[in-house]
Amino acid sequence: xxxxxxxxxxxxxxxxxxxxxxxxxxxxxxxxxxxxxxxxxxxxxxxxxxxxxxxxxxxxxxxxxxxxxxxxxxxxxxxxxxxxxxxxxxxxxxxxxxxxxxxxxxxxxxxxxxxxxxxxxxxxxxxxxxxxxxxxxxxxxxxxxxxxxxxxxxxxxxxxxxxxxxxxxxxxxxxxxxxxxxxxxxxxxxxxxxxxxxxxxxxxxxxxxxxxxxxxxxxxxxxxxxxxxxxxxxxxxxxxxxxxxxxxxxxxxxxxxxxxxxxxxxxxxxxxxxxxxxxxxxxxxxxxxxxxxxxxxxxxxxxxxxxxxxxxxxxxxxx
Numbered sequence: 001x002x003x004x005x006x007x008x009x010x011x012x013x014x015x016x017x018x019x020x021x022x023x024x025x026x027x028x029x030x031x032x033x034x035x036x037x038x039x040x041x042x043x044x045x046x047x048x049x050x051x052x053x054x055x056x057x058x059x060x061x062x063x064x065x066x067x068x069x070x071x072x073x074x075x076x077x078x079x080x081x082x083x084x085x086x087x088x089x090x091x092x093x094x095x096x097x098x099x100x101x102x103x104x105x106x107x108x109x110x111x112x113x114x115x116x117x118x119x120x121x122x123x124x125x126x127x128x129x130x131x132x133x134x135x136x137x138x139x140x141x142x143x144x145x146x147x148x149x150x151x152x153x154x155x156x157x158x159x160x161x162x163x164x165x166x167x168x169x170x171x172x173x174x175x176x177x178x179x180x181x182x183x184x185x186x187x188x189x190x191x192x193x194x195x196x197x198x199x200x201x202x203x204x205x206x207x208x209x210x211x212x213x214x215x216x217x218x219x220x221x222x223x224x225x226x227x228x229x230x231x232x233x234x235x236x237x238x239x240x241x242x243x244x245x246x247x248x249x250x251x252x253x254x255x256x257x258x259x260x261x262x263x264x265x266x267x268x269x270x271x272x273x274x275x276x277x278x279x280x281x282x283x284x285x286x287x288x289x290x291x292x293x294x295x296x297x298x299x300x301x302x303x304x305x306x307x308x309x310x311x312x313x314x315x316x317x318x319x
Contacts, residue, residue: 001135001277003199004034005251005262007270009207012046015056019044019064022079025271026071032273036134037077040167040205040251041144042092044081047169048209048245053122057084060105065095073100076134078141078203080167082123083107089124094141094167096132103132108143109152116174116211116245119145131159136278144168153192158296162281163199164192170204171245182248182266194258196291197284199276203251206267210244256284 006025010018022039029037041047045056058064058081068079076098083093083105092108107126111119129152131140140156140163147153147166156164166189170181185204193200251264253274264270285292 001035001137002033002273002275003201003253004029004032004037004271004273005201005203005253005264006037006039007203007249007251007264007268007272008039008043008205009247009269010040010043010046010205012209013049013052013056014046015044015058015064018046019068022068022077023071026068026075026077029271029273030075034273035075036201037072037075038165038167038201038203039077039079040203041080041094041169042082043079043167043205046207046209047171047205047247048116048211049082049122050118050211053082053090054084057082057090059084059086060095060102065102068095069097069102070100072097075099078165078167080143085124090122091126092119092123092143093126094143094165096141098134104130106130106141106143108146110145110149112145129155129159131156131161134163137162137276139163139165141165141167144170147188147192153196154299157196157198157291158294161196161198162278163201163276164196166192166200166202168202168204169247171209171247173243174245182250185250186252189252189254190258190260193254193256197256197281197288199256199281200254202254204249204264205247206249206269207247208244209247256281257288 008021022043026037049056060083079095081093081095083091093105095105096103109126111123111125113120129140131138138161140161142153142164153164170185172181175181189200189202248266249264249268250266251272253261255261262272262274264272
């Protein structure tokens, strides 16, 4: 299967411009015979949406989402966006569209709420880790902070995932000057591929965003015209966090042995394409069968004991 990552630079809060860019890149990758095309987290909105999150949200059956899905005829795409549910909850989601149809939206489970991150103030968290079939592969999708919690990727592996699609928005300085996001993500991406024996398709974005420059386009005056932020924005922004953050890109495709197949440019828009094969997955499972004796039932029993105080029968003599 031929896989493409589109490392984009979305315009903050300008959904229409970002949709046009995504559609253009899907068509470009289709011309290159890509069978799976992956975009970063929140590719339709940008990251620091603040109090405007509900203004740029889309429903899964909205005309905009249907339009993106229709372009995937003959391929598949994963696109990050803000989803509004029928019950008016909002999610940091990833659209999964296959062969012109909307398959589902994966909803981010672990929402950060520290430092410059304010996702738990804005979004509801997802409730499932679905795995879907794409050609001969089982695929699981994760969004950013999900993979910083190893129990979440493990739920994908227990459902026989062959491919992880990891989409994220990582910027320099968003954690601390002593902490390297670039180094940390390279370690994490390789770790899951090497330990679980899966392909990891890792899509980050590029560009700059400032928390003090968030404005919606004024529909009456035309695209790009700024209007005053709602007063409620002060709830979401602390003065000390008002700075610009640089998203570094570096998207990569990692094989089941934890080796990098393709690496995108740092700090620049880029598209990378690589072939992945079931034969290499098979080779890894034969040579290094880490998961062959994995017992999720043991994990289940242990969690029951830890969370609910259920005690194991220790009266049996064990040799």
